[in-house]
Amino acid sequence: MIGAQLLVKQIVLTGDRPTGPLHIGHYVGSLKSRLDLQKTCRQFVMIADAQALTDNAKDPKKVRENILQVALDYLAVGIDSEQTTIFIQSLIPPLFELTSYFLNLVTWNRLKHNPTIKREILQKGYEKNIAAGFMIYPVSQAADITAFKADIVPVGEDQLPMIEQTNELVRHFNHAYNTNVFTSCKALTTKVSRLPGLDGKEKMSKSLNNAIFLSDSPELISKKIKGMYSDPNHTRVEDPGNVEASPVFTYLDCFDPDLSFLEDLKQKYRKGGLGDAVVKKRLNEVLQAFLEPIRKRREHYAQDPREVMNILQKGTDRANLVTHQTLIEVRQAMGLDYFSSSSSSSS
Amino acid sequence: MIGAQLLVKQIVLTGDRPTGPLHIGHYVGSLKSRLDLQKTCRQFVMIADAQALTDNAKDPKKVRENILQVALDYLAVGIDSEQTTIFIQSLIPPLFELTSYFLNLVTWNRLKHNPTIKREILQKGYEKNIAAGFMIYPVSQAADITAFKADIVPVGEDQLPMIEQTNELVRHFNHAYNTNVFTSCKALTTKVSRLPGLDGKEKMSKSLNNAIFLSDSPELISKKIKGMYSDPNHTRVEDPGNVEASPVFTYLDCFDPDLSFLEDLKQKYRKGGLGDAVVKKRLNEVLQAFLEPIRKRREHYAQDPREVMNILQKGTDRANLVTHQTLIEVRQAMGLDYFSSSSSSSS
Structure with a gap:
């Protein structure tokens, strides 16, 4: 007889937008902690291509090409695809559906006043021409987090409003549908969340051309x-x-x-x-x-990109299983399980 | 040898929000023309539960219960499930995904200025607390229409801005991804698009309690x-x-x-x-x-609701096949076909 499993691993969701190769700033800010977390938690690492498209809609080539690059960086630093599920966001349909249900539970005005979004709009100089997809990305992030029922979300200090927005949606959803499908997540802020650039500027980034990449010669x-x-x-x-x-x-x-x-x-x-x-x-x-x-x-790993893509495919399959199960619970809670419940419907 | 098929049927997309049983105003405004269209076109009729949730998020029971009622109304007036594909919107994942890509191609400001949305906000007294999901529903409608590659969309005069928004997104998408995956659709406005209420008011509607329902005794x-x-x-x-x-x-x-x-x-x-x-x-x-x-x-039909649900299941399966094919083309055009293309990726 096998004893009951007493320890339930905490679930971690984290990831990166595939808009460029990763640099030592990423290592310090997030990759390093993922190496620890994968030993003790059930970790999901998302290559957030759909999120990258919210402000790269007209440059999908950049997003596409960096998927493999980011995956290579993950594997190179020691993210272990046996311990960590690495997956591609846009290939997980439940994330889009859950985003849609969450959008009905947040007001237009609330989205406008998200501090992270407000700062990013200023930084990127979007102002007038800001894409609707960009404005709603905090809701899409909430869907990512909750679809995996993540307990822990490693973030920089500047991303804390995103976690707030997520937990707000968790409360709204559970209240509206009288359920406990979702539980709140906790932000895990790293001590050094950001490495300065080679030029001394606050942030190391590809676009500022002040980074040392993990793949540099x-x-x-x-x-x-x-x-x-x-x-x-x-x-x-x-x-x-x-x-x-x-x-x-x-x-x-x-x-x-x-x-x-x-x-x-x-x-x-x-x-x-x-x-x-x-x-x-x-x-x-x-x-x-x-x-x-x-x-x-x-x-x-770069010698065999197909093997890397296989790893991504397997992780994506696993992520689909997990999020599909969440979506079943979501639809049950909302009463949208038309074909699976005992009574199909009635007035 | 079989001759080439010369006639390609035009595709029609139409549907209703399942928020109440249908009345004779629906018959005059849309159901009647569907009976004609199904003879000559490839018609898809959508029970728009996801759209209904954009302003009924906290009352999914109403939406759920009316799915069967609306389906019964369809079958009762003579919509033929062999000629017309009747399906449930929320069970078509490609619609959510396509909505997400379209949201990146429309500005936040453009959505705010959609005339139909502006009028509906006034009518419903939403003003400050308007849900984000409601604001973006024109984009979700554009996804519905384009996912089926509809040529013809029957609408009331007041819905013409929705068709404009759709064709704008078609142009933006085709331009951004240098493709012709989508073509413009045409609005089909019916002569009598709206029947006055029993009380003489402009519109017959369940909420105004001035309607004769198809199911009335x-x-x-x-x-x-x-x-x-x-x-x-x-x-x-x-x-x-x-x-x-x-x-x-x-x-x-x-x-x-x-x-x-x-x-x-x-x-x-x-x-x-x-x-x-x-x-x-x-x-x-x-x-x-x-x-x-x-x-x-x-x-x-009401004697055997399971048979009606079977009809919906079959239609939904068919709708999934069609929209999934469109999504494959969309992802190809955007270069997001990571696992299906010959070269998996490279920089």
């Missing part, structure tokens, strides 16, 4: 590090430097495994007499060592 | 006709009456098969000396004769 990595922004007031080697003003040290904080060596380096930099070139050399050693096995694994 | 029909509004200035039998001011005559215009008898009646009414009771008696004869076979057929 050793030469390119060296070149990028050499050209990095550092403390602008540290013009002469003998001057005292400001560790906090130099993204080179921020990167070392994230990647240097030798903490005492790093502490030593910081002290010398603060005191004066330590040139940026030396610090950058250390960062280069550290990042090359960190990225080499990742690049090797990436090259290995 | 003979006694109820008599009672409703006796209580009908007619020319308010025709207070004495000997006075001249105004035919145009009396909905009793409007109904006779639609249903009386004996045109010369009706013409005679109108002349007498205009001249004076003909009481409203006599005109109503004629309308009662005419409507009872018209509705009796419909009610008989309705009762016949």
Whole structure:
């Protein structure tokens, strides 16, 4: 006889828009925590192509091409397709349907006032021509999260309003249909959710051209590090430097495994007499060592893209099973189970 | 050898929100023309439960219960499930997915300025609390129409902006993805698109409680006709009456098969000396004769609701096949056919 399973694994939903290859900022902000989460949780990682289309509607080629690239990045850093379900969002029909039901439970005005959306509209300069699909993407995200009944959603601080919107919809849905199909999810915010760019700007991103990609060649990595922004007031080697003003040290904080060596380096930099070139050399050693096995694994998987697509297909099939089951419960709760219930209908 | 099929039937998409049983206004405005269209066209009739939920989100029971009622009304008036595909909207996943892609091709502002939506918001007193799902229903309608590649969409005059919105999305989609997957549709406006209510108000509707339903009993029909509004200035039998001011005559215009008898009646009414009771008696004869076979057929089908649900299931299966094929073409055009194309992906 087999004992009852006492431990129910927590469910995690996370993912990325496939709009470019992933960089070390992604590693620090999300990929690293996924490697931990997959050991203890039931993790679903979504390649959010449908979401990417909300502001790339006219460039589906970019989205399409980056699906394989993002999948390669996942596998390269060690996301294990046995432990983690990697799937493609647009191939999961229940997500679209659930979005539609949620849209009936949120007002037009509420969507307009979502703080994340408001900031993104400003950042991207959309203003007048904002696509309806973009405005409703928080609702589509709520559908993603709830369709998998995720307990935990790793997000950056700036995405917290999305979790609020999701939990609001969970309450509205459960209340409207007198059900407990859905439960609230918790945001998991990472300590370092965002790595600054090579140019010292707040955010590392492909569009700002200030990123080190997981797939960069050793030469390119060296070149990028050499050209990095550092403390602008540290013009002469003998001057005292400001560790906090130099993204080179921020990167070392994230990647240097030798903490005492790093502490030593910081002290010398603060005191004066330590040139940026030396610090950058250390960062280069550290990042090359960190990225080499990742690049090797990436090259290995890249040799057989069909095998990678097979992994995505299997994950997508699994995700369809899970979300289809949720949708059955959703339709039951709403009374839309026309053909499956005992009495087909009556007035 | 079989000759090439030269005649391609035009495709018609039409349907009703299942929020109540259908009345003689529906017959005049749409059901009648469907009986003609099914002989010459490939007709799809949608029971639009998902659309009904956009403003009945908290009353899915009403929507659910009326699915069978509306289906019974269809079959009762002679919509033939061999000639017409009757299906349930929410059970067609491609409609939700296509809606999502279309939402990326229309601006938030454009949706706000849809004249039909603006009028409906005023009529229903939504104003501030308007659900997002309601605001986007023109896009969902565009998805319904295009997923079936409908050539013809029968609509009332007030729904013409919906057809405009659809054809706009067709142009945007074909342009954005350099394709001709979709073609424009044409609105088919019926001569009498709307029957006045029993109370003389512009519109016959369940919520205004001024309708004769296809399923009303003979006694109820008599009672409703006796209580009908007619020319308010025709207070004495000997006075001249105004035919145009009396909905009793409007109904006779639609249903009386004996045109010369009706013409005679109108002349007498205009001249004076003909009481409203006599005109109503004629309308009662005419409507009872018209509705009796419909009610008989309705009762016949109502005895076996499972058979009706089987008809809906079959139609829904057929609708899924058709729209799934469209979705394959849509995904090909957008380059989202990740697993079906020869080269899976690359950058």
